[in-house]
Amino acid sequence: MTSPSSSSLKHRVALVTGSSSGIGYETSLMLARNGFITYATMRNLKKSENIKSLTEKEKLPLKVEQLDVTDDRSVKNAIQSITVESSKIDVLVNNAGYALNGAFEDIAMDELKAQYETNLFGVARVTQAVLPFMRKQKSGIIVNISSGVVPMGGFPGGSAYVSTKFAIEGLSKSMKYELEPFGIKVVLVEPGVIGTNFFNAVVVAKKSQDSSSPYSNIMKKMAPRFEEIMKNASSPELVARVVLKAITDENPSLIYLAGKDVEQLKEANRGMSDEEFYRMMKKNFNLDSIESTT
Numbered sequence: 001m002t003s004p005s006s007s008s009l010k011h012r013v014a015l016v017t018g019s020s021s022g023i024g025y026e027t028s029l030m031l032a033r034n035g036f037i038t039y040a041t042m043r044n045l046k047k048s049e050n051i052k053s054l055t056e057k058e059k060l061p062l063k064v065e066q067l068d069v070t071d072d073r074s075v076k077n078a079i080q081s082i083t084v085e086s087s088k089i090d091v092l093v094n095n096a097g098y099a100l101n102g103a104f105e106d107i108a109m110d111e112l113k114a115q116y117e118t119n120l121f122g123v124a125r126v127t128q129a130v131l132p133f134m135r136k137q138k139s140g141i142i143v144n145i146s147s148g149v150v151p152m153g154g155f156p157g158g159s160a161y162v163s164t165k166f167a168i169e170g171l172s173k174s175m176k177y178e179l180e181p182f183g184i185k186v187v188l189v190e191p192g193v194i195g196t197n198f199f200n201a202v203v204v205a206k207k208s209q210d211s212s213s214p215y216s217n218i219m220k221k222m223a224p225r226f227e228e229i230m231k232n233a234s235s236p237e238l239v240a241r242v243v244l245k246a247i248t249d250e251n252p253s254l255i256y257l258a259g260k261d262v263e264q265l266k267e268a269n270r271g272m273s274d275e276e277f278y279r280m281m282k283k284n285f286n287l288d289s290i291e292s293t294t
């Protein structure tokens with residue numbers, strides 16, 4: 001894979017979080033195959049065997065580094081070791097994340113905090129550690145992996161996860177103004193449904209697992225809907241290609257969509273009022289005739 005002239009990208013240094021699987025794994029490989037010196041970071045190094053063996057086989061400029069986005073020390077150590085070795089970071093891809101699912105009232109505070117600790121504060125922690133280097137360089141690009149749930153607006157059971165992605169969008173759009181004078185670009189990637197480990201890794205709020213939850217009817221209705229949408233999932237390579245395009249575009253857009261489903265959703269959203277869009281989504285989720293459990 002050698003889309004944008006690989007030679008022009010040589011010696012640019014990229015850091016990707018959550019590279020043990022899915023989008024992060026494919027993005028790390030995509031960047032390395034296109035000449036970026038790539039630090040594929042992950043919290044659990046035991047999951048690095050596949051990427052390491054491909055790196056060796058293809059002689060890629062890829063290194064694996066331990067980085068848990070929820071751990072200050074781990075983030076500090078990783079950034080220090082990368083900058084000592086490579087003296088700069090040109091690209092940061094904030095990708096690590098998971099979904100907490102459950103009706104909002106069922107979600108315990110510690111479950112909600114854990115979701116934010118990874119999906120939002122994880123992005124904040126890594127970005128704040130990288131920014132001083134990009135600022136000194138007067139260059140760099142930060143790619144934050146958001147989600148198609150933002151143009152979707154929300155879904156039942158998604159309040160925790162969706163709100164972290166809305167927060168990432170607000171964070172990114174605000175930072176863009178601040179960082180532009182320093183030559184640093186900020187980009188959001190909104191993937192649609194992607195076939196990765198993401199759906200197996202979903203954490204369901206404890207109370208929502210209980211059939212006595214007042215929201216169990218709604219949650220039950222959503223389960224087959226998820227199975228259905230998974231059938232049309234796009235590949236994580238598609239998202240990796242979009243990330244590569246974003247970081248190699250001369251003037252990157254603020255938002256890149258990744259997947260036909262999210263493109264269609266955004267198109268539908270364009271022609272409708274918020275109320276019309278909500279009603280269409282409700283029908284789509286098959287929730288028109290839903291009743292509360294108690």
Ligand SMILES: NC(=O)c1ccc[n+]([C@@H]2O[C@H](COP(=O)([O-])OP(=O)(O)OC[C@H]3O[C@@H](n4cnc5c(N)ncnc54)[C@H](OP(=O)(O)O)[C@@H]3O)[C@@H](O)[C@H]2O)c1
Pocket residue numbers: 017018019020021022023024042043044047067068069070095096097098118122145146147148190191192193194195196197198199201236
């Ligand atoms: N799949 C989709 O349909 C979809 C759609 C839109 C957006 N996204 C977003 O895309 C990103 C990647 O998800 P994916 O689909 O590739 O799912 P995935 O295959 O489950 O990958 C998630 C990655 O995040 C890592 N991670 C979780 N907590 C972490 C932590 N504390 N520190 C460091 N890494 C951590 C995981 O590491 P472990 O292996 O150690 O758990 C894994 O490498 C997420 O931000 C997700 O919200 C996914």
